[in-house]
Amino acid sequence: MKQHEIVGYNRANLGKTESKALRIEGNVPCVLYGGKTQVHFYSPAILFRKLLTTPEAYEVTLNIEGDEYKAILQDAQFHPVNDQILHCDFLEIVDGVDIKVEVPIRFTGVAPGVQKGGKLIQKLRKLKLRGAAERIPDYVDVNIADLDLGKTVKVSAVQLEGVEILDGPMLPIATIEIPRSMRGKAA
Known part of the structure; x- marks a missing residue:
């Protein structure tokens, strides 16, 4: 931190x-x-x-x-x-007592869905973490390099060492929204 x-x-x-x-x-x-x-x-x-x-x-x-x-x-x-x-x-x-803190999310990589014309929608701005103060990161990096049109990355995809994530594993972090002009083509 x-x-x-x-x-x-x-x-x-x-x-x-x-x-x-x-x-x-x-x-x-x-x-x-x-x-x-x-x-x-x-x-x-x-x-x-x-x-x-x-x-x-x-x-x-x-x-x-x-x-x-x-x-x-x-x-x-x-x-x-x-x-x-x-x-x-x-x-x-x-010392020796875990703390709970909200840490901002930062995206890494380029989503192929965005390159195809989709829109990245960030559903979650911070993650709730519990752990020793020296183990809490400045940011939680979330890789979006695998997100295609209509796909979502969830909390369960985030792995942190020595820190527990308190948010539900099925909570969406980000999704690639399909534009209205492409919806007929994608179906």
Whole structure:
């Protein structure tokens, strides 16, 4: 996984009023859980841009007033109208404990169905994986070199070492759609 660092500060007071005051100042209230203790902290909203605007999975180094934690972003909540970040949850990475994370899919190869005039339709953008943090890849590569017109590649075609795929094996990842102009010829 890619690396990112966020600098945070411990929260003295918890609650709705304090969280609202932090957001007005341009900070995001956060919580780190999954380790020995929960850590409530806040961090400037600008530091989250790289984490939230890309589909990639990041291992985050949280520097909270000198204490460093390794974590992944588990959840982010946004305001329904203006898309302001309201709250972020981080899951601490503990040695020997598996984590669950969604990793983006990347296609490799050229599909013969596309060369014949078909359209590649991506049904799934990310795969849910469980495993040790150091075994989680940046991307899940899916080979589409065998996809012809009307064919589909499913989750069962993906093989990863040391990582368990949590999505159903029959779930389609991508398919080659036959164009309307060619449907009469293909039948």
